Structures are given as structure tokens and as C-alpha cells.
Amino acid sequence: xxxxxxxxxxxxxxxxxxxxxxxxxxxxxxxxxxxxxxxxxxxxxxxxxxxxxxxxxxxxxxxxxxxxxxxxxxxxxxxxxxxxxxxxxxxxxxxxxxxxxxxxxxxxxxxxxxxxxxxxxxxxxxxxxxxxxxxxxxxxxxxxxxxxxxxxxxxxxxxxxxxxxxxxxxxxxxxxxxxxxxxxxxxxxxxxxxxxxxxxxxxxxxxxxxxxxxxxxxxxxxxxxxxxxxxxxxxxxxxxxxxxxxxxxxxxxxxxxxxxxxxxxxxxxxxxxxxxxxxxxxxxxxxxxxxxxxxxxxxxxxxxxxxxx
Numbered sequence: 001x002x003x004x005x006x007x008x009x010x011x012x013x014x015x016x017x018x019x020x021x022x023x024x025x026x027x028x029x030x031x032x033x034x035x036x037x038x039x040x041x042x043x044x045x046x047x048x049x050x051x052x053x054x055x056x057x058x059x060x061x062x063x064x065x066x067x068x069x070x071x072x073x074x075x076x077x078x079x080x081x082x083x084x085x086x087x088x089x090x091x092x093x094x095x096x097x098x099x100x101x102x103x104x105x106x107x108x109x110x111x112x113x114x115x116x117x118x119x120x121x122x123x124x125x126x127x128x129x130x131x132x133x134x135x136x137x138x139x140x141x142x143x144x145x146x147x148x149x150x151x152x153x154x155x156x157x158x159x160x161x162x163x164x165x166x167x168x169x170x171x172x173x174x175x176x177x178x179x180x181x182x183x184x185x186x187x188x189x190x191x192x193x194x195x196x197x198x199x200x201x202x203x204x205x206x207x208x209x210x211x212x213x214x215x216x217x218x219x220x221x222x223x224x225x226x227x228x229x230x231x232x233x234x235x236x237x238x239x240x241x242x243x244x245x246x247x248x249x250x251x252x253x254x255x256x257x258x259x260x261x262x263x264x265x266x267x268x269x270x271x272x273x274x275x276x277x278x279x280x281x282x283x284x285x286x287x288x289x290x291x292x293x294x295x296x297x298x299x300x301x302x303x304x305x306x307x308x309x
Contacts, residue, residue, distance in 0.1 A: 002265045003132045004048065004055035005124065005161075008041030009117075010110055010141045011059050011069065012090040015248065016289040022097040036290040037072035038092065040137030040166055042263070043254035043290060047280060049077045049290035053262055056081060058124065060112055060141070064088040065285065077291075083120050085112060094250055094289075102248065111143040123150055130160035132260055138255065139165040146174070153178055166257055168192060175216060182218035183211065184257050192220050201238060204229050209236065220277065222256050224249070227305075228278055234270045239278045242304040246285035254292050256281030275305045 017034040034291075035194040045057040057080040061069060065088050073080050090107040128134065134156055140149050149169065157163050162181040172193050175183060191198050194207050208231040209220040228239040246252075259280025263273030279302040283293030 011039030
């Protein structure tokens with residue numbers, strides 16, 4: 001099977017509080033609290049592991065609280081390589097009311113040095129062979145400049161990696177320079193990439209096509225309840241998903257990317273790979289917190305997904 005590596009330079013403990021009602025400026029009482037090892041690359045590896053596909057998660061891990069993080073990874077059967085760093089892993093808090101939207105507070109405190117990134121690069125180069133899928137997901141931590149991270153990613157491509165990007169760090173010119181194999185922006189991130197407001201599905205598809213023509217093989221735009229838009233060499237389409245009542249949307253985009261990887265490594269057609277991506281992402285919304293999508297739910301949802309060419 002194709003080797004899969006996920007990179008998480010800015011991991012976090014994802015803490016979820018469930019409250020009957022959430023009132024701003026008031027004291028709120030939680031009926032349930034869960035804590036997961038998080039970070040976008042970690043979420044991708046967790047979703048793949050839950051569906052029986054192994055991956056290797058390479059994680060920049062703050063030494064002050066890394067032990068608990070490792071314990072959680074092992075409980076989720078995630079194979080990982082920790083890169084020990086100074087400082088602490090971040091804590092992100094999500095508040096889930098019984099009704100209404102969830103509220104998330106993301107800590108932005110972790111820092112990484114260029115020397116430590118070079119250590120990560122050297123370790124990765126030893127692991128990559130031609131065709132290895134390498135998913136780089138999440139925000140670039142403080143301490144790493146844009147030219148440095150672009151050079152880091154280019155070196156992985158030069159080693160033979162098929163690079164998947166899910167990060168809001170880059171603008172369109174950066175994406176054109178890097179030319180990853182796949183990008184997965186959401187509706188907000190596609191506007192950031194293009195530097196303009198995008199108001200409807202036709203404009204999203206036009207933006208995805210522009211990015212594809214600039215040298216990105218696969219452009220997958222996740223749109224929540226509106227499904228996805230995809231543009232690639234073989235296909236340009238919209239993917240419609242069934243309407244659900246989400247329990248949590250945290251990590252749904254990461255599961256969408258995991259579903260695309262799942263379909264690719266299983267040798268599915270492009271259409272079935274997109275159905276897999278949409279099913280993973282939708283199923284993730286039916287799990288509490290940052291829990292991975294359940295395989296049986298993925299199978300059920302895949303039958304309800306339509307690819308509109």
C-alpha cells in the first residue's frame with residue numbers, strides 16, 4: 001500500500017465542553033468534557049486508522065506536556081514520530097451548546113525554530129519514496145518564516161512526495177510556487193487564496209479551475225452542508241451531501257482529506273474517491289468532539305452522495 005505521512009507542526013489538545021445553554025457574559029455549566037490529541041495532521045491519521053488504513057504521523061511535540069499527548073495517540077492506534085521541542089502543546093477549547101453553533105477558542109502560543117524544522121525535514125527525507133502521500137495540515141507555528149516553510153515543502157516534493165496541503169498559511173502565488181499535488185481549502189480559505197470575495201458555487205468552481213490550471217493537480221474545496229467542489233485532470237464537478245444535524249464540525253475538513261486519501265490508496269475511481277472524501281467529512285460531523293468518523297456510518301452515507309458533473 002502507498003505510504004502515507006501526516007505532518008503536524010502545531011498540535012493541540014482539543015478540549016470540548018458540552019453545555020445545555022451557552023450565554024455570553026454569564027457563568028456556564030458543562031455537562032460533559034472530553035479531551036483529544038488534536039492538530040489537523042493528527043486528525044487525518046486518526047480518521048484513517050479508524051478505517052483500517054495505517055499512516056505515520058510526524059508531530060512537533062512540546063516537551064512540557066507531550067507525555068499525555070502520546071498516551072492519547074496510542075489509545076487511538078496512531079503510529080507516530082515525536083519531534084521533541086521546547087515549550088508546551090497548545091490547548092484549544094470548543095463549547096458545544098445543546099442548540100445553536102459551537103464556539104471555538106484556539107490558542108496561538110507554540111513556537112518552532114528553523115533548526116528544529118531542519119531536523120524534521122531530515123527525518124522525513126529518510127521516510128519518503130516516490131509516490132509517498134505527505135499531508136501537511138494546519139497553521140505554521142511562530143518562528144518559521146514563509147520562505148523557510150516553502151523551501152521545506154519543496155524539498156519533500158523533490159524527494160518524490162505527492163504533497164497534500166490543508167493550511168491557510170499560503171496565498172495563491174505561494175501555491176503556484178509550491179505546486180502541491182492537492183489542496184483542500186474551505187469556503188473561507190478559497191477567498192483568502194484568491195484575494196477576493198466569492199459569493200456562489202459557480203465562482204468557487206471558477207476559482208478552483210484557476211488554481212488547477214496554475215499547476216495543482218487536484219483542487220478540493222470543502223463547503224460544509226453544501227458538499228464539495230472538485231477540479232482535476234479527469235473531472236470537474238460538485239459533490240452533493242445529505243443534510244444532517246451535526247454533533248460537532250471540529251475536524252470534519254481533516255476527515256474529508258482522510259477520505260480522499262482512503263479512496264486514492266484503495267485504488268478507487270476519481271468519482272468514488274470524491275464520494276469517500278464527502279462521506280468521511282459528513283460522518284465526522286456525526287461524532288462528538290474530534291472523534292473520527294465511524295466506518296459503518298461512512299458506508300451508509302456514501303450511498304447518499306451524488307457527484308454532479
